[in-house]
Amino acid sequence: MTVTETGGAGEQVRPAADDAGHTGPAAPDGHADTAGDAPEHGHEAHQHGYAKQKDQHLKRLRRVEGQIRGLQRMVEQDVYCIDILTQVSAGTKALQSFALQLLEEHLRHCVADAAAKGGPEADDKVAEATAAIARLLRS
Numbered sequence: 001m002t003v004t005e006t007g008g009a010g011e012q013v014r015p016a017a018d019d020a021g022h023t024g025p026a027a028p029d030g031h032a033d034t035a036g037d038a039p040e041h042g043h044e045a046h047q048h049g050y051a052k053q054k055d056q057h058l059k060r061l062r063r064v065e066g067q068i069r070g071l072q073r074m075v076e077q078d079v080y081c082i083d084i085l086t087q088v089s090a091g092t093k094a095l096q097s098f099a100l101q102l103l104e105e106h107l108r109h110c111v112a113d114a115a116a117k118g119g120p121e122a123d124d125k126v127a128e129a130t131a132a133i134a135r136l137l138r139s
Helices: 051-076 081-117 120-138
Strands: none
Touching: 051 081, 081 120
């Protein structure tokens, strides 16, 4: 059994918007990390490494959201356990793939930019990226 990209008949899958109108998940620190926002936690207010791919990332996240909604339907419909677990695995792999692509863009843009500027910001960006990698490895 496969899970479709969209919800049931006539249902549209959209990421939830927060009070500020941002869509998609929050950053790992719980803050929505969007270009143009005021700096938080040492992040500069500039365009992030994923900005050029933003539409593709949002499309990918909507697909994952559809997979999760499909899992909910599978449970509601009393689908066989192993079939549900297979779809959980597919959703997990999709999120891991998204995370790796986002990490690569962060390293190429944010970390490389900080390294070129030098100073303590470069060390902070490397430490931040290392911590993010450690979190990904634990998941």
